[in-house]
Amino acid sequence: MLRIEGLHSFYGPIEALSGIDIEVKEGEIVCLIGGNGAGKSTTLMSISGIVRPRMGKIIFNGYEIQRAQPHNIVKMGISHVPEGRRIFPRLTVIENLEMGSFIHKNCDVLNFVFELFPVLKERRRQLGGTLSGGEQQMLAIARALMSKPKLLLLDEPSLGLAPIIVGKIFRVIQELNEQGMTILLVEQNAKAALKLSKRGYVLENGRITLKGSGEELINNPMVKKAYLGES
Amino acid sequence: MFFQQIVNGLTLGGVYALIALGYTMVYGILELINFAHGEIYMLGAYLGIIFLGFFTAIGLTHSNIILALALTFVLSVIFCSAYGFTVEKIAYRPLRNAPRLSPLISAIGVSIFLQNYVMLAQGTTDKVFPHIFGSSGFGLMNARITYIQVFIVATSFVLMIALHLFVVKTKMGKAMRAVAQDKTMASLVGINIDRIISMTFVIGSGLAAIAGLMVAMYYGLVNYFIGYVAGIKAFTAAVLGGIGSIPGAMLGGIVLGLVESFGASYISSEYKDAYAFALLIIILLIKPTGLLGTRSIEK
Missing domain, CATH: 3.40.50.300 (P-loop containing nucleotide triphosphate hydrolases)
Structure with a gap:
């Protein structure tokens, strides 16, 4: 590939x-x-x-x-989750995700990423810059997935x-891979x-x-x- | 007299706000003070005279003044947007990765070029903008309000609301904010940075064109130098509100317009221009980020 x-x-x-x-x-x-x-x-x-x-x-x-x-x-x-996550700090969680699907007219993977990271759904109206480090990492991965x-x-x-968040992130990586990513x-x-x-x-x-x-x-x-x- | 000054201040402030938006949007994205922005406003006023003159010559102004005016606005906006687009492409884009002083100097160069170009093409004498609204108006609460003032205030507020909705609600508006916050990351989600920057210049220039046209209609006189003073005032408004902040530019413009008209009527009109800058100094001393500005992270 x-x-x-x-x-x-x-x-x-x-x-x-x-x-x-x-x-x-x-x-x-x-x-x-x-x-x-x-x-x-x-x-x-x-x-x-x-x-x-x-x-x-x-x-x-x-x-x-x-x-x-x-x-x-x-x-x-190709979607790149850069070092340091680089969330758009003054966009909300949902706006960050929308930017992730910028190249598509409609985003139909939103439900999928919310299933993967339920916490993002709870926080969708919050500004990206106010999330914790772990949540920002989840958002960064979710945003990258939005471009399919x-x-x-x-x-x-x-x-x-x-460590507990690291475990969760690695589990998600494995899960994504099992689904073919x-x-x-x-x-x-x-x-x-x-x-x-x-x-x-x-x-x-x-x-x-x-x-x-x-x-x-x-x-x-x-x-x-x-x-x-x-x- | 108080209410009269509010009306005068809002008229002036609306225009300042429209120009200030162009400064602040470009600064928000490129961290560049686009010194040529005032000249785009001046071009808008001149283009208005040219197009309206043309429509008068073919008789359209006489038969259908609304259509003639609307076409004048649309054409001036299109031409000024094209100017803004071109200026960015030839004067700023090649310097995108240069030290920050270079595009600034380039901007000053473009400003001098446009001023002299208009001076050579249109002459150094004041041009008269056709009187359309005349000085007709109505009285309200001891104040005299002209129709052109109503037109200016209404147009500027409608445009500001439209811009706000564009930036907050639409995909391109969100992309614009994303680019302003982190250009590299914006390109990693698939946003074409160059296109967003061009769009910013096009929108800013269009707003400046409308401001230029409205001021020309208001005062009735245009010369090649009006962009300089208006540009400095609008830049002051942008800094006052917090440069980079769109609501800040709107607020800064309105506040500046009000301060000027109140200062001119209650203190002395001799110092009309000084009030704006005095206010700027005071605000910068108390709140260096401007009224609505946020502390930016030094890169």
């Missing part, structure tokens, strides 16, 4: 990605792990068109999208959240992410240093040491 070939991207003057290759097949959860500044977020931003790559190809369902505008990439079926994407990019969905997940919480994922990539200094199935990576001694805090 998504294939990245030899991608070089710059974040300001710094080369954040030095030629990475990633593949995501339909129906998979693929996770990207790595330390701070490894280039995980830049990878996602390159896919969604926010960062313009210098070299390389991003192929989505047979189309090269590395030169496309972000709003057109959304129309092709084929591929969902999730950037650090568990960052800064209480393809997901590319970037996570600091490597253990939880690898458990959930079919395959994973380890990114270091803008290069892929390891790849394999979730299970292989979880048992890899290097991954254990560097990312799972085990010796």
Whole structure:
């Protein structure tokens, strides 16, 4: 479904990605792990068109999208939940969701996302900026689903959240995947992410240093040491 | 006299508010003070003279004045919106990622260009706007209210309500607010940022055109320099209400109009322009974000 070939991207003057290759097949959860500044977020931003790559190809369902505008990439079926959630703070919850379905004339997935996150239905008239961190993360995922994407990019969905909320978010990710959603997940919480994922990539200094199935990576001694805090 | 000044103040304030909306909407989205905005207002007044002159020449003004006026308004709005659209495209869009000073200087450049362009094309002398409403009116509560004043107040309030409903209720209006709050995120939900920015300039310029036309009808005189003073006043109104805030621009415009007309009649009309700026200084000292402004997060 998504294939990245030899991608070089710059974040300001710094080369954040030095030629990475990633593949995501339909129906998979693929996770990207790595330390701070490894280039995980830049990878996602390159896919969604926010960062313009210098070299390389991003192929989505047979189309090269590395030169496309972000709003057109959304129309092709990629939805990006960025790091820090980026809720529109002075729009209400329901308006945030409406913006999520901006590319569609009618939104028929509203009931679906309200079923997924009942708390959003309760809070639908509240301003986005007044929600708690966990609720904002739910809203950010819900908003991304409103465009009916084929591929969902999730950037650090568990960052800064209480463990109980993290569990809930990961359950939703799994549930979405079971319903057929393809997901590319970037996570600091490597253990939880690898458990959930079919395959994973380890990114270091803008290069892929390891790849394999979730299970292989979880048992890899290097991954254990560097990312799972085990010796 | 009190009621008279309320009417005069609302007339002036309505016009200020319409222009201030253009400043505040653009600032809300681009954090740019569009210094060329006052010139769009001036162009609206000139285009009014040109179109109305044309309709008079072909006899339409004589046979059906309402239609002639309506067409004048519509055509001026279309032309000014096209100007606003073009200015954004050639003077601001290429500088979108430049340091913040660059588009500001570009805006001042566009303003100087438009002023001189009109000066060369139309001459430096005042142009007379045809008297249509004349000075006919009616008396109410010891005040004399002219029909043109009624027309200006009614038009500005209807437009303000319409704009408010557009921004609050419609999908494009919500997208406009989303872009103002977070451009990157707005593009990630599929909003075409460039289109929303163009739309903002088109709406703002259209409102300025209507304001220019109404003022030309009110005072009867137009020259190439009116955009400068009106622009500064409306900018003051926008800052007064809290720049970036749409209700703020409306309130700021009305307050400014009232302060000016009360100051002119109760204190001295010599200092008419000074009241506006004195008020601005006072408000900025007490509440730097303006009357309805919110504290913005420094990026």
